[in-house]
Amino acid sequence: MALFILRRLGVMVASMLCMTFIVFALTNLPANLEKLAKTQAGTRMTDAQVQSWLARGGYAQPMLRRYGEWLGVVPGHAGDASAGETAGRCARAAMQAGLDRAPRYCGVLQGNWGYSTKFRAPVGQVIAERLARTGVLMFWAFAVMVPLALVIGVLAGMREGSATDRTLSTVSIASTSTPEYVSGVIFVVVFASSMVGLKWFSGSAKSAVDGITFHNFTLPVATIALYGLGYIARMTRASMAEVMTAQYIRTARLKGVGFRAIVLRHALRNALIAPFTIIMLQFPWLLTGVVIVEELFVYPGFGNALVEGAQNNDIELLMAVSVVAVVVVLITQLISDIGYALLNPRIRVT
Amino acid sequence: MTPAKHGHGPSHPAARLYAQEVQNGQMSRREFLGRATALGVSVPAAYGLIGLDSRAEAASHGMTPRMGGTLRIQMDCRALKDPRTYDWAEMASEARGITEYLVEIHRDGTLHPVLLAGWSANADATEYTLNVRPGVKWNNGDDFTAQDVAANITGWCDASVEGNSMATRMAALVQDGQAAPGAVEVLDPLTVKLRLLTPDGTLMFGMGDYPAAIMHRDKIGTSVADHGIGTGAYMFEQFKVGEKVVLVKNPDHTYWGQAYLDRVEFLDYGTDPSAWLAGADADEFDMTYETVSDFIDIFTSLGWVESQVGTSATVIVRTNQEAEIDGTRPYADVRVRRALALAVDNAIPLELGISGRGIESNNNYQVAPGVHPDHAMIAPHRQNIEEARRLMDEAGMLDFEHELISIDDDYRKNTTDAVAAQLRDAGFKVKRTVMPGSTFWNDWTKYPFSSTNWSHRETGIQTLNLAYRSTAAWNETGFRSDAFDALLNAATAIADNTARQATMAKLEQMMVDEGVAIIPYFRALYRHAKEGLLGAEMHPKYEINIHKLGWA
Secondary structure, eight states: OHHHHHHHHHHHHHHHHHHHHHHHHHHTSHHHHHHHHHHHHOTTOOHHHHHHHHHHTTTTSOHHHHHHHHHTSSOOOOOOGGGTOOOSHHHHHHHHHTOSSOOSOOSGGGTOOOEETTTTEEHHHHHHHHHHHHHHHHHHHHHHHHHHHHHHHHHHHHTTTSHHHHHHHHHHHHHHTSOHHHHHHHHIIIIIOTTTOOOOSOSOOGGGGGOOOHHHHHHHHHHHHHHHHHHHHHHHHHHHHHHHTSHHHHHHHHHTOOHHHIIIIIIHHHHTHHHHHHHHHHHHHHHHHHHHHHHHTTOOSHHHHHHHHHHTTOHHHHHHHHHHHHHHHHHHHHHHHHHHHHHOTTOOOO | OOOOOOOOSSOOHHHHHHHHHHHTTSSOHHHHHHHHHHTTOOHHHHHHHTTOOTHHHHHHHOOOOOSOOEEEEEOOOOOOOOGGGOOSHHHHHHHTTTSOOSEEEOTTSOEEESSEEEEEEOTTSOEEEEEEOTTOBOTTSOBOOHHHHHHHHHHHTOTTSTTOOHHHHTGGGEETTEEOTTSEEEEETTEEEEEOSSOOTTHHHHHTSGGGOOOOTTOTTSOHHHHOOOSSSEEEEEEETTTEEEEEEOTTOOOSSOOOOSEEEEEOOOSOHHHHHHHHHTTOOSEESOBOTTHHHHHHHTTOEEEEEEOSOEEEEEEOTTOOBTTBOGGGSHHHHHHHHHTOOTHHHHHHHHTTOEEEOSSSSSOOTTTSTTOOOOOOOOOOHHHHHHHHHHTTOTTOEEEEEEESSHHHHHHHHHHHHHHHHTTOEEEEEEEOHHHHGGGTTTOSEEEEEEOOOSSHHHHHHHHTSTTOTTOOSOOOOHHHHHHHHHHHHOOSHHHHHHHHHHHHHHHHHTTOEEOOEEEEEEEEEOTTEESOOOOTTOOOOTTTOEEO
16 A cells, blocks of 8 residues: 555656646747746837846746756756846745845755746745635535535436436536536626626625635535536436446345435445545546636636736746646545545455 | 926916917817926916816815725736836836826826926926925835936936836937936936927826836835835735735825825726626625726616716727738738728727727827827728729739737727728628737737727827837837838927927828728726715726725
């Protein structure tokens, strides 16, 4: 088991290296660097001004070298100290830490995630804050989605082909085939706008940053939950339906065990193995899926940071975002593998 | 704010000439007030010259707000930087509670002193004397003096700073990319003398523009977000780019003027107006930065107070004469450019692009009738499809597919679509390309055929100098004509309004004949605020001065 986890961690580090290098290469294409210069120093700059801005910021050095700087294995670009410049990442790191002299290395290995050119704040701080907000959103989305989906799935699957099954399946399919940008807009119009006039909830989650209320957080949570709900419910139903046809369920029934006991005590545990994997898979999907919901409801979370970072070619922010994405995907897969083995003794992780 | 006297001694001779023109009906009141105050005549004196009482203007300001309260404003929260390089008016509005300006331009086009007590210009507008407001302190305890003013003006003239747009506004003081020797001189701690290389009657308007924020003399070239030093009554409590900017009254600073609100929050709702509406419906803010398109009526129907101002802001659909497509320069041919312009009825983009919220242009030149004091009437534009087809055919370009690029947003996209539709109706082949805002501006001057929005400027000559001079950094049309430049020089040097109009007429006609761009309309701008908010009226330059805002 320990070896398995260790091997998985190794894969994770390798994926991060590949992933960040690809992101770095893409964000450092000449056109993207020009975009960065223009968003930073003025939309309407001339080409010569762009070049001089890039040179001053250390962006003109070879790409591999700068990737090394970001990683922390190559000494950082310090700027021209005699000219009193503090453009280099090490100088900024020293300033933030209150040091007199800039350290030679100041990359990710040294714990410095860099500086977000869009948000004008250390990347570590931006990511931590944004992840916390998205975490809250995801927690409530899961808290609504998972129990509801399992109940629907089990109810539908325990009597395959019944009226309950047909009704719930229709609901599940409808919900999962409605993308967030459709359901979100419909929710806002129906429940939040003056046009319809119900105004039960708020169509903007901006104020949720200062405190979550039922009023400002219901619609974004409902929008996310609705999409995942149908999918998980369908998977649970399929799994449940299969288990219900198994030999041991028939045996139990012949023994005279009540239907409720069969479902709860015998079928449920086995039926939940497949949905467990599906639920774990929802984590990385949600992390990127919240992009739409956060944009729609003006909730400044991780998805919003990703969009803003990409729009402004915020190199170091995008690097950190990709690291977080790799970690979340691989960690949830690890948990899913281990959890699978625990739920199903026939499977061993080796 | 009290509009103090800012002229000294007798009125500027040119101002008296203008007053005569007003009496003769050759100049509108609005034009007169803008021109006279630019030359250093105080607002009451300017009103006096044309036989009016300045209380007429004061009445439009309405009541004095009560002290205290919180105001929440929907606005993009952009990062601050060296003010000279500000490229969005929002940046200035975020910082205006801290870094103030020498002068300010009111909604009616008049100039008023802020950090200056007054100014005066000599007869041919080549020498300006700036009188610094006494008793103003920086919030770090230093006195605000003529040294600060001189240091800022010198800084504005530094064309070597990337993205410094003030250098263009101060062009009359600039030599070899720096302030000319002797151009900026400190006479005493409260007086600065400016000696211009060429006459420029628009210099003071440049100082009221949003990148002209006054920084501490030791902090030129820095961002106020980094140190917070300014003369204003407020300080940043929170500054989160893309999220919110919060200002509160600075308790350790004695402000020279009057400020009402205790706390101002700028909240970023992104660029989608439907998100703004959701925020308004949820009662999350009290005032919009700018309300656009269909949302204007919707906000009004919510019971919010609408305010409107006519401007010279426009969307131009322009070709770039120097752009190459597959080795040829399709728009170097004047016949092609004229054909495109002739195929368009400018009333259609006005109606479809901005729902008629604005005025149709007189012809395809970037001087706004009724807004710009130096606008000259020339023959109006008439759509002529037959002539357009004939010219295009003559140029051998009837089969050419034009790619018309625009940014992906509401009114600019719709305006461009309307133009494209009319070009297609005339039988030209047009392909529309819509680019997201994040990438559109990377190459905005180089697109062969695209639309660009231009902000309001106080005089027509300012716009022409910025956009159509052959050496201008923002020349996006590739129109470079020595004759046009010579006329521009002549017009800029003319202080007298009537004489300027004659030259402006030539410039305008030249733009039309050369088919430089399709300029269909000039926009009116709208803003909404909740009932009871004072001082929130829309400004031609979107200006928000939190010192002046308050609740009734």
